[in-house]
Every structure is written in structure tokens, then in C-alpha cells.
Amino acid sequence: MARSDQRLSANVAGPFFVDASCIDCGTCWQWDPEHFAPTGTTSRVQRQPQGEEEIRCALLALQACPVAAIGAPPELVRHTPADGFPALITRHDGGDVYYCGWASRRSFGASSWLVVRPGGHGISGNVLIDSPRWSLPLARRIAELGGLAAIVLSHRDDVADHARWAEHFGAPRWIHAADADAAPGAEHLVEGREPVALNPDLTLIPTPGHTAGSMVAVLGQRAQVLFSGDHLWWQPVQGEVVASRRYCWWNWEEQVRSVERLLDLDVAWLLPGHGDRHAFAHGEWRAALTRTLSLAKGG
Ligand code: SF4
Structure with missing residues (x-):
């Protein structure tokens, strides 16, 4: 629970606040950018929510915060x-x-992301992409939406409570073999660099670089949804897709090659593990990723 005696001075006055336990993860301002904003080292409340809908949104940011650093009465x-x-x-x-x-x-x-597919059970059913914190309310809602048929773990950093989710729903987990030690007991290991189709609409593409076993997941054939893990994300200030050398934990040259492999996608939504999500108009993706590659190569 957030502590009012640890309230950061960067917050605007009012009932909602961020305290000193903030780890600067970005969850709150990516979910509710109207009310939360980065300071550079933490988050802060930049505007107090007004009215029922805005308060609901800010309360969900409070619920989503991984360290309970957001306070309210x-x-x-x-x-x-x-x-x-x-x-x-x-x-x-x-x-x-x-x-x-x-x-x-x-x-x-x-x-973390949930793809709710018609068909209910089997590999054609719902897929969880990376793991949220274990939560009974969330598990109940996912059950109402048809449960989980599979769990995809994009890389070693974002596995969180995967075992609990897998056990609760009896859902097999997929992770790349190079990151498999982060998810002992995972039922399926992706080997090498060839894409693997989980079902006709969802394909895993190994994209080594950020970690040796990083993968992205691609939903659909056209106007695709790209679940990018920590391989790529959107930077709203510069208006760019970012591949980060600073946050590359394994091999930067490999990561750049892995970015090149995604040029021919037709991405309509970029949904990362960390960083902002972004929607692209038809045809924008290739130009955006070409710019990313130019920056990554020092252009
Ligand atoms: S979600 Fe919580 S930890 Fe993350 S930036 Fe916001 S206040 Fe800080």
C-alpha cells in the first residue's frame, strides 16, 4: 500500500499520489497518460482525475502498479x-x-496480453502473451472469456507468475530453448530461428538479441498485431519504434538482424512488454522500422 508520508513532491495536490517506492516501470502512464506522467526517475500524478470514468481509470492504474506505489483515499x-x-x-x-x-x-x-479466439479450447483457444502478476479477479475474468489454451513467454525477463497461470488453466507454455531456464517446466521449447505457427493466426518468430531466446508473436496475416516483448517498443516523444542498445542484454548485432527480419510484416498494432503501445496506419510500419534500423546502425 502506498504511504502518504512517502508521497513524492512531484505529484500535483489532490487525493491520488505516487510514493517513493515507485520503480519507474511506466505501467501507470502507459495505461492512463491523462493523469500519470514520467519525471525521468519515477512516475507522478500530473493531473487529478475528475468524475467517475477518470477516477475508474486512475484506480485501474493503481491496481496495475506492480509495487503498490500509487495511493488514494x-x-x-x-x-x-x-x-x-x-x-x-x-x-x-x-x-x-x-x-x-x-x-x-x-x-x-x-x-502482458490476452488473445481471445473463437473456438474455446485446444491450441485454437485463448492465448496469454507473457505473464501478469497472479490475480484471482483476473483469473475469473479470463475464465469468463474462455480460459487459456496456451501461454507464450516472449523471453526470460517477462515470465513473472507463469507457473501459477499454467497450473490454474492447465495451459501449456511456449518459450524459446535459449531462455528455457527462466521457465522450468515449460511444455514447449522453440528451437533455432524458424517461425513456429501455434495456430493459423498466431506465429512465433525467434528474434534473438535482447536475450538469446527472445521471440515475438504475430497475430494475423494482414493488419497484424505484433507482440514484441522487449525486442521493440514505441517511443511517443520521438514518435519512433525503438530497438534499444542500452537495454540489450545479450547481443546487439544479433538484435539488429532480428529487427530486419520484421520489415516485411504488415503491423497495425505494436504491443510491447515494456514501453508504449502504438497503432500504425496501413503502410506505416515499414517506414517506421526502416528509421529504427537506420538509428540502430548509427545512421
Ligand atoms: S506503475 Fe507504479 S511503479 Fe510503475 S511507474 Fe507507475 S507508480 Fe511507478
Whole structure:
């Protein structure tokens, strides 16, 4: 629970605040940029929510925070919706895509995503991409949406409570063999660099670089949704897709080659583990990624 005596001075006055336990993960301002903003080292409340809808949004940021660094009066907190997450991001021919909230400290607040597919069970059913913090309210909502048929772990950093989710739903996990030690017991290991189709609409593409076993997942054949883990993310200030040398833990030259492999995709949504998500108009992706590659190569 956030402590008012640890309230950061960067917050605007009012009932919502961020305290000194903030780990600067970005979850709150990526979810609710109207009210939360980065300071460079932490988050802060930049504007107090007004009215029912805005307060609901800020309360969901409080719920999503992996370290309970967001505070609000108890009479507001007790109205935090139990069914706010997963939250719909986009409807796609290959399945409805949701943001799971409930970020985990163990994955430094990484985003996780749920693809809800018609068909219910088997590998054609719903797929969780990376793991949120274990949460019974979230598990109940996912059960109402048809449960989980598979869990994809994009790389070693964002596995969080994968074992708990896998056990609860009896869902097999997929991770690349090079990062498999981060998810002992994972039922399926992706080997090498060839794409693997989990079903007709969801393909895993190994993209080594950030870690040796980094993978992205691609939903659909056209106007695709790219679940990019920590391989790529959107930087709203510069308006660019970022591949980060600073946050490359394994091999930067390999990561740049892995970025090149995604040039021919037709991405409509970029949904990363860390960093902002972004929607692209038709045809924008290739130009954006070409710019990313130019910057990555020092151009
Ligand atoms: S979600 Fe929590 S830890 Fe992450 S930036 Fe916001 S206040 Fe800080």
C-alpha cells in the first residue's frame, strides 16, 4: 500500500499520489497518460482525475502498479473495479486483444496480453502473451472469456507468475530453448530461428538479441498485431519504434538482424512488454522500422 508520508513532491495536490517506492516501470502512464506522467526517475500524478470514468481509470492504474506505489483515499480505493482487466485493445480477425493489467514486480512491470479466439479450447483457444502478476479477479475474468489454451513467454525477463497461470488453466507454455531456464517446466521449447505457427493466426518468430531466446508473436496475416516483448517498443516523444542498445542484454548485432527480419510484416498494432503501445496506419510500419534500423546502425 502506498504511504502518504512517502508521497513524492512531484505529484500535483489532490487525493491520488505516487510514493517513493515507485520503480519507474511506466505501467501507470502507459495505461492512463491523462493523469500519470514520467519525471525521468519515477512516475507522478500530473493531473487529478475528475468524475467517475477518470477516477475508474486512475484506480485501474493503481491496481496495475506492480509495487503498490500509487495511493488514494480508502473510500476511493474500495471502488476499484474487479473486472477492469483484461481491457480490450483491439478486435482483430485472429482474435480480440486485451491488456491484462496486474503487472508484476518480477517482470519489472512488463505488460502482458490476452488473445481471445473463437473456438474455446485446444491450441485454437485463448492465448496469454507473457505473464501478469497472479490475480484471482483476473483469473475469473479470463475464465469468463474462455480460459487459456496456451501461454507464450516472449523471453526470460517477462515470465513473472507463469507457473501459477499454467497450473490454474492447465495451459501449456511456449518459450524459446535459449531462455528455457527462466521457465522450468515449460511444455514447449522453440528451437533455432524458424517461425513456429501455434495456430493459423498466431506465429512465433525467434528474434534473438535482447536475450538469446527472445521471440515475438504475430497475430494475423494482414493488419497484424505484433507482440514484441522487449525486442521493440514505441517511443511517443520521438514518435519512433525503438530497438534499444542500452537495454540489450545479450547481443546487439544479433538484435539488429532480428529487427530486419520484421520489415516485411504488415503491423497495425505494436504491443510491447515494456514501453508504449502504438497503432500504425496501413503502410506505416515499414517506414517506421526502416528509421529504427537506420538509428540502430548509427545512421
Ligand atoms: S506503475 Fe507504479 S511503479 Fe510503475 S511507474 Fe507507475 S507508480 Fe511507478
